[in-house]
Amino acid sequence: MKKILKKVSLFLGLAMLLTACGPASSEGKSADTSKFPEVIENEGDAIDGSTQTLKVALISDSPFKGILHPFLYSDNNDWMLMQNTMAGAFPIDDELKLITNDKTTPINLSFDQKAKTATLEINPDFKWSNGDTVTTDDIIKTYEITANQDFIIASKSPRFNSDLKNVEGIVEYNQKKADKISGLERVSDSKLIIHFKEFTPSILWGGGIISEFSNAKQVEGIPMAKLFESDAIRKKPLSYGPYQITKVVPGESVTYVANEHYIYGAPKVKNLEIKILPVSQTVASIKAGDFDIYLNIGADVYNDLKDLTNIKLAGHQELYMSYMGFKLGKWDSAANKVVVDPNAKMADVNLRQAMGYAIDKDSIGEKFYYGLRGRATGPVVPLYGKLHDESIKGYEYDLDKAKKLLDDAGYKDTDNDGLRENPKGEKLTINVASMSGTELSEPLAQYYLQQFKEIGLDAKLVDGRLLDINNFYDRVEADDPGIDVFFAAFGMASNPDPSSLYGAEAPFNMQRYTSEKLESALKKIASNESLDDKVRLEAYHEFEKALNDEAPMIPMLFSYVYLPVNNRVKQYKFLVSDDGSHWGWNDIELTAEKPLPFEAK
Template sequence: MKTKKGFLLSLIFILSLSMFLAACKGGGDSTEKGENEKGSDSPSEETGKAQMGGTITGAMDTAPAGVFNPIFYTDAYESNILSFTHESLVTQNEKLEFLPSLAKEWKFNDDQTEVTFTLQDNVKWHDGKPFTANDVVFTYKSIASPGYVEAGGVRTEYVEKLLGYEDFNSGKTDQFEGVVAQDEHTVTFKFSEPNVTALDNASFPIIPEHIFKDIPIKDMPKAGATLNAGEVIGTGPFKFTKMIEGEQYILEKNKDYWQGEPYLDQIVWKVVNQSVIVGMLETGELDFVADPNGFQPADYDSISALDNIEIIEQPKFGYQLMGFMVNHRTPEDVKAGVIKPENWVPNKKIADKRVRQAIAYAVDREGLIKALLHGRGAVINAPIATQFSAYDGEKPNQYKFNVEEAKKLLDEAGYVDKDNDGFREDPDGKKWVLTLNYPTGNELRMRSAPIIQEMLEAVGIKIDLRQPIEFSTYSDVLEKDSDDWDLYLLGWSLSSTDPDPSGLWGSKAAYNYGRWNNKESDELMKKAVQPPEAFDQAYRDQVYSDWQVLFQDDLPALILYAQNTLWGYNKRLQNVKPLPYSMYNDTHLWWVSSK
């Protein structure tokens, strides 16, 4: 199975976003076809004859929150499971080109408002039921349904461009026009206008209609088929069969996998502290460590010295950030589960963008990379992956470390130290303290929090550094919009399918945790995908350049750095062919040289 990273998945999250899509993230003039490349990816004589059987063990530094349903999961640790169990109509290769997966071919209509997929005809769900076009319709209809967001769903960017979405989502009609099954193996996606990102939008992992059809959307996040090992059903090469919650998660081969029976019998995930990964790789207790965090840069030399371990290092499809809670939702909107920017309450403590800019100048990001990443990463100045041509590394404000500039901006904004205690008061002369929040699990993030506190206090900003919170609780607090948060640390795994940042930074995006509400930003992001001009990649790149300049000026978050991915695996594991965004590629062809 070729995996693809599709929605943002991933806090470092997600949102696998890993996308396994992973989350799980194009268009063409007419027809785009591809052939199944299993034959070319089969084990070669160079690595010896492939052996059936065996178990490999992988490491996660944080336990999955426990939602194993593609339309509702929110963190990259859940995506680690879903990457092996669920699949999409299309996937991607090392050049980020779209390839067939559950769909064997597709064709656009003349005006690019429709794309019709012909599905593979031999795919079965893990319980033996046939995969059909109705499953595709059901998946997208569920995401488009009234009550999806209120139930905790955050993937609406995949359906918002579909024909009739607003009327169906608002309840004006119970007919869903956007995705239509022509027959059991043919499904058409219909868009309200020519769509530049049609294949991206059609790349969401599919869930089984026969499992969820009788479960109301509001109850789906709590269903057994969402939460329980043994009940989670996908089409992927491995089945999620057992778990000891918070400790161990077991996947077993899907013998009837449509691309052929996997070589491995089992993949076992263990939740382990990052500090013990080196020792476990050395002893063979672990066979691999990869998404979402890999191993720590500080451990690179130790791991590279291990004769039994192969290292994969490449730029990460994502970044770490310090977000600003620019606005807060009202308690009423939080309770109702709705996102209404017109109701948001400004956070007065950081409402002046000069304050946010001063904070950016006060943080020595290069210093963080040297101290924490041992140089294995880079400062980036926009929330777009550097692998895309749309990334502009020059025009946006670079915010190079400058303590004097930070102090100057704070002075101009009226934040000065009036009582000579070393910390600044607000323009009204009142005590000014910013809270800084961060989760447990990611060692780099945990180590960076007190360093950032020290940097900000050096320019007179008093920081209330909160105690770290277990990640599932942390993400829940972010989603529910705690009104006493000012600064927060987070990481995003980005989509590999398209640079469109609206899923994270649109004013109505569920993942826009800082509640940034900038009309010009929304207009630019819409313009970047507006046909017909947006079919020209150079045009899109220019619009995204303008957007990145705006982002860095208004600064809803400080992008701290993009670290390199550092993955490692035991050399007994064969046929590992990593992609730019994931190590989990054609995992049904993985095998071990000794059981």
């Protein structure tokens, strides 16, 4: 009962604040993000880590899926289990491009734009956790898995996208017209040349270059349709990162041990455990000193953490955007493309735009995320620099404009019940899918429904409730006909090319929408003409304008991510790009036997 009352109270507070006149003020609660350091330093001498365990919480109300492969995963919880432990083949620079011509990196990468190639030379110290050196066979095998149609269908993999299709011969391999990918030239065990059909700007950020690899020997003989069920993916995948997995409790925890063969040196703390921590327990756990690091922390608890003295908060801008998506078609898995339905319930752009104007995103970010989130003005995040078009203002809160759009488009209340019918005079009910996950999830979802009702739209939650993350994405990806609108988010890759999220051949295009104007802008972005900085800038801005005008989705919030780190961690670097030190979790040292609890003064 207390939990129910808390949620009701939170919703009422949210509704009152967000329906007040104008944007809400911060009342001194907002985070000063400029004060978040990227590097945390704590005093004290490091203790012997050979018997110690680094304790990490992964904050989530949903179990992880357990696809423990750092390229083939599709769930953010799974990625959190691997990002700092099993990945890291290609570091990125401060422009988010792949670092090239550096023999200290795991893969020494070089490009030849004229020849339309990328050359990968494997560092001899880049080894798997069993001591074997990473080879070109491992890289080639990962391409073959990703392009295998049996694997794509069985796993519903979104990885075989337009960037990968730019590799010579990979489409023929996918269609089983060839038994190997002709564009992968194996020069030796340690050298691979990738031949592209066109050398596009996307390649500089990793487009068409598989970023993490499978161990070819470990997956040999496993039927592609069964790969996701195998021990090689689920239980004990080999790793070339700082840690290797020793035990998996499905959906709950993963235990690791140091990879003694890690390229930048074995971890100083031998053992590691990452556990799922329910959202509701976050603040109490941090105060108690249960863990050293808290991944996936919600902005909504910032105010409870900012004054705690047993932790420090690192932070930076995030490659992240939340959005409101509209289901406008289906995914054709046989043809690997989007099929737009002109008769979809949400097909009218005026209806979509009206819903965008109905939500006060500025106040949501300021009041309830303490300034750690702000209104997203377009689909290109500010971290991408000039590619982000500052002239586009997106969908600012404007109820009058929302109502006028609906009026002009013929959405009228014909039976005087306060709710609009569609232009044909038929009852209109919009089914909205929204995820559980934080204390704000339910009140925010109710606020959205309230705002839609404010402009005369009858909107209801799918199944009458919030959906857990796994159920939500399973149904959105499957184009569940019971979903018309969905609220989701994605973390973006360092590659700013939006084709993998909005292209006609992109499985991650969850709206299932494409248009001539949108596809033209995406093709221009991907063309070799956009190797010219001016042309590339024009192409991105054309894309942003097309998406803003056509509104297959409404950008909601950009984000500033922060990370609570317990004071027993001597140093932690929370970086977007490699600062040249190749810092990783192998460098973590501890100054006490246990994480430190908060002691109130």
